[in-house]
Amino acid sequence: MTKNHLGIDHPLVAVKDMDKACKDFARLGFFINPRHHHPWGTDNHLLMFPENFIEVISIYDASKLDQKNEKGFAFGRFISDSLARKEGLALVALHSEDARQDHQLMQDRHVENQGLVDFRRIAHRPDGSEEEAVVSLVMLINTEFPAISHFFCHQHKPHLVWVKDWMTHANGANAITKVSYVADSPEILYPRFVGIYGEEAVTLTESMLEVSTDRGDFEIFTPAQAQIRFAGVEVPITPEQQPSGVAIRVTTHSITKAKAHLDKNQVSYHTTEEGGLRIPASYAGNTIIEIYPEEAED
Numbered sequence: 001m002t003k004n005h006l007g008i009d010h011p012l013v014a015v016k017d018m019d020k021a022c023k024d025f026a027r028l029g030f031f032i033n034p035r036h037h038h039p040w041g042t043d044n045h046l047l048m049f050p051e052n053f054i055e056v057i058s059i060y061d062a063s064k065l066d067q068k069n070e071k072g073f074a075f076g077r078f079i080s081d082s083l084a085r086k087e088g089l090a091l092v093a094l095h096s097e098d099a100r101q102d103h104q105l106m107q108d109r110h111v112e113n114q115g116l117v118d119f120r121r122i123a124h125r126p127d128g129s130e131e132e133a134v135v136s137l138v139m140l141i142n143t144e145f146p147a148i149s150h151f152f153c154h155q156h157k158p159h160l161v162w163v164k165d166w167m168t169h170a171n172g173a174n175a176i177t178k179v180s181y182v183a184d185s186p187e188i189l190y191p192r193f194v195g196i197y198g199e200e201a202v203t204l205t206e207s208m209l210e211v212s213t214d215r216g217d218f219e220i221f222t223p224a225q226a227q228i229r230f231a232g233v234e235v236p237i238t239p240e241q242q243p244s245g246v247a248i249r250v251t252t253h254s255i256t257k258a259k260a261h262l263d264k265n266q267v268s269y270h271t272t273e274e275g276g277l278r279i280p281a282s283y284a285g286n287t288i289i290e291i292y293p294e295e296a297e298d
Contacts, residue, residue, distance in 0.1 A: 007215025009095035018058040029171025029261040034124040040067040040076030048166040073114035088286035089245025091149040099136035099154035111195040114139035123160040147244035172252035183243030186220040232270025236281035247288035255293040
């Protein structure tokens with residue numbers, strides 16, 4: 001992986017039925033890696049790309065959800081609470097290669113955080129062998145607006161996650177380039193993103209907030225602007241659920257290949273003016289998926 005400090009590492013799509021979600025994402029042309037389990041009662045599958053990925057997460061053991069770190073934060077309970085609000089984007093991990101240094105950076109910038117979470121899990125290799133993965137997280141939970149939460153993710157053994165055999169997708173997908181949110185007032189999120197990334201990375205207009213990272217962008221739209229931005233599909237959010245994430249955009253090395261796969265599997269989609277494919281949220285864990293050719297620009 002090339003240098004990527006706090007870029008989009010992986011958005012987490014929380015689902016109630018993991019088996020159904022895996023079938024749905026596979027139908028869209030994504031390769032689903034083996035299931036892994038966390039010590040706090042959640043399990044996941046990863047949709048891997050060379051420099052970031054989508055994590056599909058669910059609950060396998062509710063009795064473990066309240067396992068807490070030294071600051072009293074329970075990751076499993078957070079996912080459970082997210083699912084109680086709605087399925088879909090629960091939070092987004094940002095890429096870190098030194099969790100403790102980045103935690104200190106947030107402390108220095110006075111960004112709300114719930115401290116460090118160090119954990120280990122068994123990682124399953126493509127050949128069937130296993131090895132213990134070691135991960136450090138820095139939790140940046142937004143207590144006022146939980147669905148606009150993040151965490152830094154430091155993989156101490158990245159070779160267990162970025163496995164080449166898991167990166168070949170039938171739709172040709174190869175990177176996440178955008179994560180989109182809807183908020184009544186995007187400007188209220190300006191201080192949070194400035195705290196994480198600095199003023200130079202954040203642009204605020206009357207109808208949206210945009211944040212540039214080393215690996216993809218965040219965009220936050222008003223409800224009215226979201227209807228325009230996601231023309232052709234329903235925006236999967238109610239007024240009571242705002243602010244929250246609604247969409248993930250990925251690029252593909254072959255839009256023709258992606259379109260053919262969707263057509264073969266009878267997946268409906270909207271073709272955008274820029275030549276992208278916009279897939280309704282009902283096909284992917286209550287999350288709009290956009291597939292764009294690599295060379296496309298907004």
